[in-house]
Amino acid sequence: MNVPMREITLTELEGSSAPAGLAEQAFHMDEQTFRVFYQKTSRPLWSYLSRISGDATLAEDLVQESYYRFLRAELKSDDEAYQKNYLFRIGTNLARDHWRRATRRDQPDVEATEEMPADDRTAERVQQSSDLERALARLKPREREILWLAYVEGSSHKEIAEVIGLRAASIRLLLFRARRKMADLLRHTGLSGGSK
Amino acid sequence: MTIPQCDRERQVIDALRSGRWSGPWGEEIREHAAACPVCSEVVLVAEAMRQADAQAQAEARLPSAGLVWWKAQLAARRAAEERAAQPIAWVERMAQFFGVLALVGVGVWQWPRLVAWLRGSKRPVRVPDVSAGIGDCAQQVFQSLARGFGQSPAYLLLVSAGVFLALLAFAAYVVWREE
Numbered sequence A: 001m002n003v004p005m006r007e008i009t010l011t012e013l014e015g016s017s018a019p020a021g022l023a024e025q026a027f028h029m030d031e032q033t034f035r036v037f038y039q040k041t042s043r044p045l046w047s048y049l050s051r052i053s054g055d056a057t058l059a060e061d062l063v064q065e066s067y068y069r070f071l072r073a074e075l076k077s078d079d080e081a082y083q084k085n086y087l088f089r090i091g092t093n094l095a096r097d098h099w100r101r102a103t104r105r106d107q108p109d110v111e112a113t114e115e116m117p118a119d120d121r122t123a124e125r126v127q128q129s130s131d132l133e134r135a136l137a138r139l140k141p142r143e144r145e146i147l148w149l150a151y152v153e154g155s156s157h158k159e160i161a162e163v164i165g166l167r168a169a170s171i172r173l174l175l176f177r178a179r180r181k182m183a184d185l186l187r188h189t190g191l192s193g194g195s196k
Numbered sequence B: 001m002t003i004p005q006c007d008r009e010r011q012v013i014d015a016l017r018s019g020r021w022s023g024p025w026g027e028e029i030r031e032h033a034a035a036c037p038v039c040s041e042v043v044l045v046a047e048a049m050r051q052a053d054a055q056a057q058a059e060a061r062l063p064s065a066g067l068v069w070w071k072a073q074l075a076a077r078r079a080a081e082e083r084a085a086q087p088i089a090w091v092e093r094m095a096q097f098f099g100v101l102a103l104v105g106v107g108v109w110q111w112p113r114l115v116a117w118l119r120g121s122k123r124p125v126r127v128p129d130v131s132a133g134i135g136d137c138a139q140q141v142f143q144s145l146a147r148g149f150g151q152s153p154a155y156l157l158l159v160s161a162g163v164f165l166a167l168l169a170f171a172a173y174v175v176w177r178e179e
Helices: A032-052 A056-072 A080-106 A120-125 A130-137 A143-149 A157-164 A168-188 B009-018 B024-036 B037-060 B067-110 B109-119 B130-148 B153-178
Strands: none
Touching: A032 A056, A032 A080, A032 A143, A032 B037, A056 A080, A056 B067, A080 A143, A080 A157, A130 A168, A130 B037, A143 A157, A143 A168, A143 B009, A143 B037, A157 A168, A168 B037, B009 B024, B009 B037, B024 B037, B024 B153, B067 B109, B067 B153
16 A cells, blocks of 8 residues: 655644755754664664554555654754654654544544544454454554553653653553553453563 | 552563563562562563564565665755745746736837837738727726826836836846856
């Protein structure tokens, strides 16, 4: 599935597009620095986007668009953790934008909300996949995002809040609920084998 | 709603991420997690998520960094060009408007001479009878336009021509500077 990237509008991302006249100066990173940054972040970003969207092809497009926007953004810091969070924030917003458009296309009368139900098509696509993927597909996109950032990326509550655009105080409760839901799903699917 | 918490939750996540969890250094934290309901749930979910990550990373399809860099530069250049072209396009539109206005003004001003010249031409130019009507009509429109601005038709003509020439010069300067 090809995503028409030009149509994507990043409504929630502040300062993602370069202000007028800043396009040239906005390339703060030189090519070598970018290559190093890309090597470190591209696989985790692809992994994150493919698992929260449940669509590898879409993830591929979103990764590319995320880097384009990242390179044109006015970054406030050279800190690598900040830059990585910023990149994930762009990716998250692009994925959300895609879901909103898809929801509007499929159900014109239903207003897309932040708390979207689990994507039915995603659930259908992974029906024959592993139990783990099926459990993930049954979570809401935001639950997948929070769990991924917390347990795969090791992000703090503050960092998760920055990436998904919520207050840090809300993250603890949302993370607890998502974790409990995922744990129940894993127990039901027999994936709770425990760790060594 | 009371959220069950454990102070060692962060340590558990760090141990899992760093790989210390499965080594001898992780024995103490493993014992804690086995006894703590919060941490055991964290371990269950975190391990599942990390397993999903490992599967996803194995099947990642990524373009090269060089290609992404090149495409991003191309997109930025295109955006910069579009932005730079915006004022020129505006100046062009304005110049067209004032140019047409000046042309109409000259036409109205010199209409009798123009008709005479056309009639007196050696080539058989046929001036329709309605030409006088067109001239009168254009003259009226131009004069009422001038009255609308509170100025004489000659003043409007001079201003239009002046603005047209100024905009033309400005557009030429912008193009020269860009190049």
